[in-house]
Amino acid sequence: MNPGWLHAVTLLWALCPSTRGQCDKSSETSKLNLSVTYELPTFTADFPIENMVTLEGIIYVGTVNRIFALAPNLTKLSEYHTGPLLANETCGRTPTGTGGGSRVDNHNIALVVENIYDKGLYSCGSADNGVCRRHVLDDEDMSPKTVDEQVYCFADKVRQGRGQPSDSDVVVSPSGSQVLNVESNVIKFFVGNSEIPGLEKVSENATHPHTLSLRKMKTSQNGFTFFSNHSYMDLIPPLRGKYYLRYVYSFHSGPFTYFLTVQRVSRNSRAYHTRIVRMCSSDLVIRRYVEMPLECISTDKRRRRSTEDVKVFNILQAAHVAKVGSDVELQKQLKVEEDDDVLFAAFARGKPNSPEPTPNSAVCIMSLKHINNMFKMYMQRCNTVEDVYKRQIIY
Template sequence: MNPRLLHAVMLLWVLCSSAQGQCDKSPETNKLNLSVNYELPTFTADFPIQNMVTLDGIIYVGAVNRIYALAPNLTKLSEYHTGPLLSNETCGQTLTGASSGSKVDNHNIALVVENIYDKGLYSCGSADNGVCRRHVLDDDNSPKTVDEHVYCFADKGRKGKGQLIDSDVVVSASGSQVLNVESNFIMFFVGNSEIPGTGNVSDSATHPHTISLRKMKTSQNGFTFYSDLSYMDLIPPLRGNYYLRYVYSFHSGPFTYFLTVQRVSMDSEAYHTRIVRMCSSDRVIRRYVEMPLECISTDKRRRRSSEIDTVFNILQAAHVTKVGNEVELQKQLKVERGDDVLFAAFAQGKPNSPEPTANSAVCIMSLKHINKMFKLYMQKCHTVDPFHFTGSNKKSCYNASSSDDCDPHEGINEGKESKYRLQVTQFVQRLEYWQKELTNTLVTSITVVIVHGRAVVYLGTSDGRHIQMYEADDVGR
């Protein structure tokens, strides 16, 4: 959802797993009847909504200055006030040495659930200096409201003493993607956007790392890094001068992924989208690779077409789901039922700008194909050092010969574990599936729900419209 455009939101009951089976299947031959009125449950927030997650059927909504807990029928169960705060506060506490500040709104940057220690919710706001708050929702004794047991998830921040340690500074006010990958403990994979001109650059020790992975302490009062290899930062000359926006994150198989928008290269003024892949089992950033993605449109829908392709280069939103019963989709993507696929909403960017135009397209990509291309390009050494993290763009190769690229022993040679940090130089291009329907439209959000074995796609637009589409047997229709 676009926080700048939404003030009141209608949350559709179809997004709740408890209600997905309540709709009768409509005959595919039915024509659109614009005279039908639908009575849908709604919830209107007092402040702009920015994030939403679910846990055990309860919907948790992150908004400016508020966290809401909603029942499946969208009735408000409880709410927690996160702001406004004084600009020198962290979780309501003033740290030692902090100067006085004025009141500022607390935008919800990230909302994350966990289910290992206690059932919990992490809310990370823009006015908390990158620190998250932990809401204990069930401590094995009884369920709790979202405002009943909340504490600052940073030991020094909670006591209001000293300087925060960098592992507890999780998010950036410019925007973040936070993904909880649970195994026997809680690991947060975090990508923090770097947007020039937003004032998110700081020389202090508490500036959030650009990309990182951190483990929750067993004491449950903060996070810890395994080592200084658990994070990467933009090189100093690029801080404040390089556009890097983390748009979406997800976990599939042994990998954790981020989708970003950034410059094509340091020698180019153009922008594009990249997919970043890391091994979920790594405790430091040991195996890291990123690759450009493009969504293209051609009238003849064949790559050998002589028609000029229309390139949609700026990702706006994405959603990963499992393949359903769509036989034609399985055939086109060469996937099977249950495989993970990425639905991605792209826009055409303005010339030499990361800003989108009102011309969108949706592409569908299988994770099987994306991983195949990662492996192919790495084997062919179509890779260089990622300049924005290393300061070098020299050719760099890694022999990705293992059948499981995240195997603990993958790439070990003469007792040394494998390690790579690479940028693929070749594009992965996919044909659009919906484009003509989205001409003069800027898509800002996408959600996919499997209904009766078929993918139903819900699109939100910059002008407040809600569009429902489904993957027809004629793929690309």
């Protein structure tokens, strides 16, 4: 992919000292009353905060071993304990013959809200063998219930005495996951599961989550099911557990669902880069799937371009999609309208042959219209990619 195709507004962080050496002192500084103390609402958790979502003004915070519901002023409304759990436990059951064992912390891998059936919150942890819990938030007085009142382990077919869930109920990976729900007449859950070699220590008897999948909630509302056996695909067997694949961000824009990943350039390469994956949100099976490389490029416009002037930031750290808004200058630079979606992506320059970031970083702002045009050009130039997945179909 030609990096010059990405016409992005680039903000550089920590690349080099300021050329001016110092900032001009503001003439308004003397008018500020620096003795004023501002009291802002705060919430402090006893465990690391890992995910946060909102629904109708209520803030749901996922931490290690806890789910909190907070009011808009950050007052705690309720608290639900998700761990520690027994290492082989699923929905309160453990496999026969494993004994009590030690307890492990339950890290919050995914936190997802839905607003079609009942108002619901799904919390998916690193323990519980990849199964999620569903918190029903509806109440008769139309105000959200507390997060700890009505909670269901979302695995209908946990076998008695064995503690192992069915394949479709195993949602998240201990290495990290991105779970995105797209609401129409039925909620579709798009799930991308990371695979980090050496990080996962999963029992051989445990059900491993699919690398990429599309599923729905059962009509009985007590578990998940796939639309068909074409609603998921996995890394090919020789690569499972050996190929670095990290899902960093997922979002929905227009008719498409997107995932952003960090992975090796190819199965035999030692270099790493970022890719953007696109699928049709309307599909019930994974059939219109395409991915392409994505980079953040910095060039010095003040002098003639040379190899030394081009800085490539290849490892995605975080991202967010939003409307471009009323910033006229940004609209002009990106050639977009006020209601167009843009991707804000924070990249770092990776260490040589490693997905680990260096301190050199940058933020690129990219138009989704432009990215989709790039997908069109990319598919016209190449019909397929290296066979990394069991199912790799690109149209």
